[in-house]
Amino acid sequence: MDEKADEELVTPYWHLDQPDGSRRTPRQLLAVTVPVLRLIWRSGRRSAIAILVLQLASGAATAAGLLTSVAVLDDLLASGAAPDRLVAAAPGLALVAGILALRAAAEAAVELARARLEPALRRAAEERLFAAALDVQLADFDDADFYDGLHRARDRGLFHLDRAVGNTIDLLGAVCGVTAAVAGLAVLHPLLVPLLVAGMIPEAWAVLTVARRGYAGMRSMVTLNRRVQMLAELSTEREPAAELRACQAEPYVLAEYRQVADVLKERETQVGVSMARGRTAGRALAGLALAGVLAVLGLMLHAGWIAPAAAGTAVIAVRVAAAALRQLTQAANQLFEQSLYVADYQDFLTDADARKRPASGVPVPRSPECVTLRGVGFAYPGRRTPALRDIDLTIRAGQTIALVGENGSGKTTLARLLAGLYRPTSGTMRWDGIDTALLDPRALADRVVLVPQHPVRWPHDARTNVRIGRHDRPDPEDHALREAASLAAAEDVVAGMPAGWHTLLSKHFKGGHELSAGQWQRLAVARGLFRDGALLIWDEPTAPLDAKAEYAVYETLRAIAGERTILLITHRLTSVRHADRIYLLHQGRVAEEGVHEELLALRGRYAELYALQTGKPARR
Ligand SMILES: Nc1ncnc2c1ncn2[C@@H]1O[C@H](COP(=O)(O)OP(=O)(O)OP(=O)(O)O)[C@@H](O)[C@H]1O
Numbered sequence: 001m002d003e004k005a006d007e008e009l010v011t012p013y014w015h016l017d018q019p020d021g022s023r024r025t026p027r028q029l030l031a032v033t034v035p036v037l038r039l040i041w042r043s044g045r046r047s048a049i050a051i052l053v054l055q056l057a058s059g060a061a062t063a064a065g066l067l068t069s070v071a072v073l074d075d076l077l078a079s080g081a082a083p084d085r086l087v088a089a090a091p092g093l094a095l096v097a098g099i100l101a102l103r104a105a106a107e108a109a110v111e112l113a114r115a116r117l118e119p120a121l122r123r124a125a126e127e128r129l130f131a132a133a134l135d136v137q138l139a140d141f142d143d144a145d146f147y148d149g150l151h152r153a154r155d156r157g158l159f160h161l162d163r164a165v166g167n168t169i170d171l172l173g174a175v176c177g178v179t180a181a182v183a184g185l186a187v188l189h190p191l192l193v194p195l196l197v198a199g200m201i202p203e204a205w206a207v208l209t210v211a212r213r214g215y216a217g218m219r220s221m222v223t224l225n226r227r228v229q230m231l232a233e234l235s236t237e238r239e240p241a242a243e244l245r246a247c248q249a250e251p252y253v254l255a256e257y258r259q260v261a262d263v264l265k266e267r268e269t270q271v272g273v274s275m276a277r278g279r280t281a282g283r284a285l286a287g288l289a290l291a292g293v294l295a296v297l298g299l300m301l302h303a304g305w306i307a308p309a310a311a312g313t314a315v316i317a318v319r320v321a322a323a324a325l326r327q328l329t330q331a332a333n334q335l336f337e338q339s340l341y342v343a344d345y346q347d348f349l350t351d352a353d354a355r356k357r358p359a360s361g362v363p364v365p366r367s368p369e370c371v372t373l374r375g376v377g378f379a380y381p382g383r384r385t386p387a388l389r390d391i392d393l394t395i396r397a398g399q400t401i402a403l404v405g406e407n408g409s410g411k412t413t414l415a416r417l418l419a420g421l422y423r424p425t426s427g428t429m430r431w432d433g434i435d436t437a438l439l440d441p442r443a444l445a446d447r448v449v450l451v452p453q454h455p456v457r458w459p460h461d462a463r464t465n466v467r468i469g470r471h472d473r474p475d476p477e478d479h480a481l482r483e484a485a486s487l488a489a490a491e492d493v494v495a496g497m498p499a500g501w502h503t504l505l506s507k508h509f510k511g512g513h514e515l516s517a518g519q520w521q522r523l524a525v526a527r528g529l530f531r532d533g534a535l536l537i538w539d540e541p542t543a544p545l546d547a548k549a550e551y552a553v554y555e556t557l558r559a560i561a562g563e564r565t566i567l568l569i570t571h572r573l574t575s576v577r578h579a580d581r582i583y584l585l586h587q588g589r590v591a592e593e594g595v596h597e598e599l600l601a602l603r604g605r606y607a608e609l610y611a612l613q614t615g616k617p618a619r620r
Contacts, residue, residue: 037168040117042124043120043121043124044121047117047120048117050109050113051117051172054109058110059180060180061100062180062320063180063183064099065103066181067184068092068096069092069096069313069316072089072092072093076089110169118162125162126158129345132348133352137422139422142380142381143382144381146355149344149347149348151222152344152348153344153348156218157341157344160342161338164339167331168331174324177323177327178328185321189305189310191296192293199286199289199292200325202286203282206281206283209278210275211340213274213278214271214275216271217267217268218271218341220267224260224263228260231256231260235257290318290322294318357442358440358441360440361438361440361443362439363439364439364446367447367534368431371395372393373391373393373394373417373430374427375392375428376390377424378417380413386588388414389588393590395418396580398561399565399566400566400568400579401582402568402579402582403582403585404571404583409588411585412569414585415450418448418535418537420441420444423437446533447533447534449528450539451524451525451536451537457505458505460504461504461505462497462503463478465523466485466527466530467481469527469528469530469531470532473531480530487526488522488552489549493519493522498513517544518544518545518549521545525553528541535564535567536566536567538557538568539569540570540571541570554575558578574614581593582606584606586605591605
């Protein structure tokens with residue numbers, strides 16, 4: 001392995017995550033269980049009530065069955081001929097059989113109610129997560145902690161929440177079973193109850209310990225698991241498949257996988273072994289405790305503290321309690337483990353709520369006369385170097401403003417700020433004199449059209465790909481849709497598709513159609529035009545377009561200039577010659593500004609870049 005790879009191995013990226021030091025306690029467990037119960041209540045109240053009632057009925061049947069058994073055993077153990085004793089016990093036996101049948105019916109009904117409750121809860125939980133994620137500000141997606149939390153909640157929280165419902169129901173059933181058995185034992189002899197309770201303690205300890213170990217292990221592997229997920233996508237997805245092969249990067253990807261997977265395998269084994277040890281210790285202690293209970297029962301019988309029929313029933317009750325207890329510890333074990341993941345789901349919802357875009361604000365002008373930035377700076381979360389510094393910029397209604405500059409100079413970041421997607425970390429941005437921080441963010445977004453540098457390739461049909469620009473825009477007979485497509489030179493793209501506007505544009509689905517990069521871009525331009533708005537922000541709209549389509553798009557931009565305010569980002573300086581004002585960014589600052597001729601006369605960076613592109617030497 002070379003030195004560089006060694007270096008990579010010691011960066012935190014390749015390491016297990018450090019535990020966050022927080023310990024989850026049973027009280028916190030309760031704090032988590034309550035919201036889960038609330039979710040159950042909200043998404044399937046009737047099924048939840050049915051389950052509760054049926055579980056209680058099943059527990060009552062267990063207790064009644066046990067107590068009826070004492071009378072049956074009494075009859076069977078009485079003196080007299082065996083047939084007479086059987087006849088005497090027959091009504092009691094029939095009653096026990098009837099009670100057990102009722103219990104079986106209640107358990108079957110629980111299964112039915114459960115089949116209704118679980119999908120309803122899954123749906124409600126997913127919707128809450130998606131809605132919360134969609135409501136969060138864009139900059140939070142650049143915050144690694146938030147992103148980690150979102151993925152934990154989505155990939156594991158939802159999965160375990162689903163299972164936690166099943167386990168909550170099992171737990172409830174087991175609690176009813178144990179309570180019934182304990183109640184039976186209390187009637188038979190009060191001393192048997194504390195005995196049984198003492199027998200439960202070791203297993204409860206083991207349950208908590210094992211769950212904590214599992215959770216700590218999972219937390220330490222989050223980043224590495226995400227890395228494996230990324231490598232899985234690189235190896236198995238269609239998009240990177242071509243370039244990966246062309247670069248002959250297959251061995252590199254596999255080697256990287258092995259590096260990460262080896263660390264993961266070791267950690268998973270450690271955690272698995274430690275959990276198995278905890279479980280084994282718990283089982284051994286629980287077995288010893290049960291043996292102790294039975295031994296004490298034998299001594300009580302020997303001492304004559306308890307009648308033989310009651311002792312026989314007590315043995316049955318202890319076995320029923322032990323079985324229910326096993327179910328209880330299993331369900332509690334899993335529930336405890338799941339609750340910790342569910343806590344992640346809950347934590348994410350709380351975190352997302354705090355990061356929500358404000359729901360309202362000052363009304364936004366329909367078409368702002370003037371957008372001004374004064375001393376605006378912006379730093380991405382977790383980055384010390386700001387991407388933008390001290391930006392002063394003015395855009396007046398109807399102007400075409402161009403942003404140019406080298407790669408990484410801050411153009412896209414500034415475009416996103418102007419679109420209201422990011423908020424300045426210093427300085428102020430104003431629309432007609434009003435600080436945009438005070439404006440209603442949804443109304444502000446409504447006035448803006450942003451055609452990004454890398455538009456989303458919506459896995460929907462072509463029509464949706466354009467209409468999603470403003471999905472609720474009424475457009476009888478698709479007039480606006482067709483006009484936008486025509487202005488974006490996208491009409492012939494659609495005409496060439498097998499089902500025209502209704503062609504599904506995703507190869508992930510059967511019958512899906514794929515487009516070229518330029519064809520996708522034309523649809524994205526059409527989407528922006530269909531959206532329509534007061535401020536149009538175009539981030540490299542024509543980069544993948546052929547000369548004819550590029551010409552058509554610039555003609556369209558020229559045609560709508562004046563009616564709309566346009567911010568154009570491009571590396572092609574010949575396209576911005578007619579802009580009302582050009583800003584050249586360099587390392588996050590405005591280095592030069594003016595109209596084309598002024599910038600050429602400056603003989604600075606702009607003039608140099610222009611000369612490089614046009615082949616005319618720059619004189620500095
Ligand atoms: N999501 C992000 N998180 C952290 N840093 C970012 C993020 N996006 C961009 N940056 C950084 O911000 C700086 C400006 O990036 P930006 O994308 O705005 O440049 P640009 O001028 O649009 O570049 P290009 O011409 O290549 O599109 C760069 O240094 C980049 O590394």
